[in-house]
Amino acid sequence: MPTIRFEGQDYFCAEDETLLDSLARHGVMLPSSCKAGSCQTCLTRALKGTPPAAAQQGIKDTMAAQGYFLACMCKPVEDMEIGLASVSPRYAAKVLAKDELNASVMRLRMDCPDGFSYRAGQFINLTRASDDLTRSYSLASVPDDDFLELQIKRVPDGRMSNWLFDEVGVGDEMAFFGPSGDSFYMAGNPERPxxxxxxxxxxxxxxxxxxxxxxxxxxxxxxxxxxxxxxxxxxxxxxxxxxxxxxxxxxxxxxxxxxxxxxxxxxxxxxxxxxxxxxxxxxxxxxxxxxxxxxxxxxxxxxxxxxxxxxxxxxxxxxxxxx
Ligand SMILES: Cc1cc2nc3c(=O)[nH]c(=O)nc-3n(C[C@H](O)[C@H](O)[C@H](O)COP(=O)(O)OP(=O)(O)OC[C@H]3O[C@@H](n4cnc5c(N)ncnc54)[C@H](O)[C@@H]3O)c2cc1C
CATH class of the missing domain: 3.40.50.80 (Nucleotide-binding domain of ferredoxin-NADP reductase (FNR) module)
Known part of the structure; x- marks a missing residue:
């Protein structure tokens, strides 16, 4: 019987039982609706273990590659740990460089903190420590770069963008969480246009x-x-x-x-x-x-x-x- 770990507790999944039903039997109700793999309300993420292919049918390849699956279609075949998609660790990174790319866009490079991994094209959420103002910025770097790169436009009266342009300096520490987003390159089909x-x-x-x-x-x-x-x-x-x-x-x-x-x-x-x-x-x-x-x-x-x-x-x- 596979074990499902969720929020620090272990639950046993009976043979031929879906993960959604198994957790419900233990009193843990995940959001769900159609229970037939179509509404995707029960989208869940595998933190450990591999969901069966049937549980990833109909969801985007890029989501599947990040471990997302449908709990209502998942009959686990191995132990799994699952989590809510929104739990995202926080990181601190030092600003390495700021360069003008044109009159209103700058490139901001930060070092890549230990333990932070991402797919090129995903985005992070920068937070200003003084007031927790948070904005999303896409990563223009690739994981092999030894820096994280953002390309930021100065928005008239924009609180975060003007702070980044005018007040943040090289050597300052930035706080962020993420990565998020499912817009990234999928290997496996190298000839497609x-x-x-x-x-x-x-x-x-x-x-x-x-x-x-x-x-x-x-x-x-x-x-x-x-x-x-x-x-x-x-x-x-x-x-x-x-x-x-x-x-x-x-x-x-x-x-x-x-x-x-x-x-x-x-x-x-x-x-x-x-x-x-x-x-x-x-x-x-x-x-x-x-x-x-x-x-x-x-x-x-x-x-x-x-x-x-x-x-x-x-x-x-x-x-x-x-x-
Ligand atoms: C997934 C995601 C990825 C993003 N990636 C990037 C990125 O790589 N680079 C980047 O520069 N931005 C990116 N953004 C936008 C960024 O998160 C901020 O919205 C932007 O920097 C403005 O924030 P601000 O605090 O400076 O402006 P705010 O204080 O939030 O806004 C000030 C005023 O400007 C208006 N406004 C806000 N943004 C714009 C805009 N773009 N054009 C015109 N008016 C605007 C607002 O409605 C408001 O009236 C991304 C957003 C998302 C959701």
């Missing part, structure tokens, strides 16, 4: 995902579209051109809504450009990050162009509610 699209600092997670895919040996075409209102809002143009020059399968297209695009770029609305340029997106792995209206419109357009919803990964940079 990839579409990466976003505006502004939506490039941050895409940059990490892109470098991760290349380092993992992705051989299929990778199309990166990075957009801004005008050329001055783009950044890392030279670095991305150099990366594309070094990898035959990487195509980088800077896009601007107004004015002339940089060489090799396009003028137009990023929402329309990928499907127009690439045609059918059937079979593509799609990553969309940045401003919520752009991400939502791109999600719709890429789906209509043939990408499967299962293969569209997105991280809209939703604003925090006003205080």
């Amino acid at each position: 990839l579409l990466l699209a976003g505006a502004g600092t939506g490039l941050a997670p895409l940059y990490g995902i892109l470098r991760d895919a290349l380092a993992t040996g992705h051989s299929g075409p990778i199309h990166l579209f990075h957009a801004s209102l005008a050329t001055a809002g783009l950044y890392l143009i030279d670095e991305l051109r150099a990366l594309a020059g070094a990898h035959d399968n990487l195509y980088y297209t800077p896009c601007v809504l107004h004015g002339d695009a940089p060489a090799g770029g396009l003028q137009g609305n990023i929402v329309d450009i990928p499907a127009r340029e690439l045609g059918s997106l059937s079979g593509y792995g799609v990553y969309l990050c940045g401003d919520p209206p752009i991400v939502n419109a791109l999600r719709q357009k890429t789906f209509l162009a043939g990408a499967s919803m299962q293969d569209i990964h997105s991280d809209p940079f939703v604003f925090a509610p006003a205080p």
